[in-house]
Amino acid sequence: MSQIGSFALLLALALSTYSFLAGATALALPGPGSERLGETARRAGIATFAVVFLAAFVLVISAFQDDFSIAYIFHHSNRDLPAPYKFATLWSGQEGSLLFWSLLLAAYGLVLRLRHKTDTRLFAYASAIIAGVQIFFLLLLNFAAHPFALMLGELPADGAGLNPLLQYPEMVIHPPMLYLGYVGFTVPFAFALGALIMRYPGEKWIRITRRWTMVTWAFLTCGVFLGAHWAYSVLGWGGYWGWDPVENASLMPWLTGTAFLHSVMMQEKRGMLKMWNMWLIFATFWLAILGTFLTRSGIISSVHAFAQSSIGGWFKWFLLLTLATFTFFFFKNKSHLRSEHKLESLISRESSFLFNNLLLLLACFTVLWGTWFPLISEYVQGNKVTVGPPFYNKVAIPVALLLLLLTAVGPLLAWRKTSFESLKRNFMWPALGALAVGILMVIFGVRPWQDISYLYALMAAMLATLVGLAVASEFIRGGRVISRHTGQGLLASMVHLFHRNTRRYGGYIVHFGVAVVIVGILGTPFNQGKEQEMGFGDKMTIGPYTLLCESYTQDDNPNYSNEWAIISVFKGDRKIDTMYPERRFYKASQQPQTLPRIRSSYKEDLYLTYEGLNEQTGRPILKAHLNPLVMWLWVGVLIMIGGTLLGLIPNAAPLRVAAPARIQPAPAGAVD
């Protein structure tokens, strides 16, 4: 089996090299035969997918067959590993995840090549660029991180098993979502670079790329937040984001991708920010590659990182090569990217997009800077420092709050110019609502002067309210206009409104989702935690809950042995639940793991972890957290994803847009 996989990878490398070279030649040397040459390049790209798929298939089958002659399978699987995790072996290690990356890139390339008739020439450029990127990953797979390398010496009877932290349902979905996002940004980048190289006339390429970008962004959003949910559900510390370098690596392309999604609207509607958008999509693609470099090279320590390896050098060269290539074509063709319009007013949607981009890029820079500073410090001072949550919280939170303000204000601004009167009219009720929320919070006990985190929480709540009410006002105002014209009810009119411009109103729903996410986060300063030894019949009180330890029980299966604490949860005198925080011991890897149990409500999460036995007393230790509002974080993400998917729905009716009128000069002799 391993030979089939190895051969498939070699063949894939040959096919993608042909696809790149033939495609580039056909584009560079137009003439008789170039069309046919380009067609063979396209088909070679399609064949690459089939062959990479074969290699991935072989690896997965090897996991299911417990073929421990393959080193990768030995290190990441074992006989008693449940089937879903055997499938997930494909992406649980360095080599497999690179193969998975290559597979997804080939899949994106397949879809692109099948749809080439949309714009044959542009798609040909994009196909060649994707083939170029594919060559890099296949070179890695064939020569630096081979997934089918064989075990030396005697064949082991069983594998080393999967890391216990990865044996969780989200292991089956989080990495694929994340990789679909990371890899997906190669496609808009390929379109952008292709449009730059061919000096594409007009902005049609943006419209072609738009859906790819939105889908990719949705996948990355899903991947990032699934990772946060996984950390929350498995790690047991009661939090969901630790500013770990690998977490940061996923956030950076998300921030620049978000900036790109906004600023392309300016290019589409007003022919502005063309050069900026080129660099933005390049930065997004580049940061996605940088992120995977950070995860794999071992230069920055992280709980998420793969084992240190030598492939860091390969990534460094690839990053430099892509930067050099893009810079060359940018300076060669930048005269093609001049803006078509001028800015007419500081109070306009164009300005808000500019400031939106500024803040998103500032957030990205902050995260990048904090991630790299330990290395910079080691280089300059000779010693590493830690850049952890206190740094990011101090710097990133104010930026996030400013962004939230723009999220509320920006959609209320018109293109080109907005009058103060219009702004006041649109903003008054949302602003009053936000103020009311702030006052209520102070009345109900939030003291922003006591701690800066309380102040941030108050501001976040007010701004989230502002965003929510601004979005609602847009729907209601537009719905009322349609209702007046058509006689429909307000709700039906709002649905009609949405259908007439799904991207715009889908975007508003995403903004609303962001506000809900902020509500989920702003409860963090009010988290409570308690740790206590809990024997049979012992009680612990946290917030309004009383926890009673009923018992402990054990179980055993071929994969792990486990122990549960049986905890009854009371509110007042009323028993409301029984929770079973768990400890496991995985036999193959000889590693322990705690699995918290979470009782979620709209108000708060009750989060219990069974920590194990006190070494001195032998009594079990239970840790309890009370985390307000966390549920809204996950609800908000679902709204964001939903809004993005809704934004992909085609408009129900074409929009009429007034074109600039040409005034014909009066004929000679005409009377005024």
Add this chain to the structure above:
Amino acid sequence: MIKTNRIFRRGWQLTLLSLAVSAFLGAGDEGTRFNSLGHRLMCVCSCSQILLECNHVGCTYSDRMRGELMASLDRGENDDLALQDFVQKYGPTVLAAPTAVGFNRVAWIMPFLALALGLMTTIFIVLAWKRRPALAAPGGVMPVSGGDLEHFRSQARKDTEL
């Protein structure tokens, strides 16, 4: 008038004093200090987590470190001294964020410098765009302006809002 001003001044002073007292409420409380300092330290068991959040199963460091932190507070050490003890024992990476001393100051300054530079650049771009002359329409005809432009603009706004 003078009496009103004095009352207003006294009221304002009392408000400021109340705010200051409230701001410092809890500042000296040992539990609050333990919580605050514990979130400024990293657990050195290589879990890469904040000390008070370390959930590394079998961690032999976090309990000991928490005990050391409590002992520092019981000795009456101030925050800086307590943190310095940890740095001396475990190295500078025990702090969860860089100090604001020496080269480490650069870590804190750079994001704000980037904000200032970004803001200046954005304002410069906005002003440069505003000063750009209006582009001539093809055929040498000037674009619509004035009242006609306002009419078309409001029409377009209406159309696209629907």
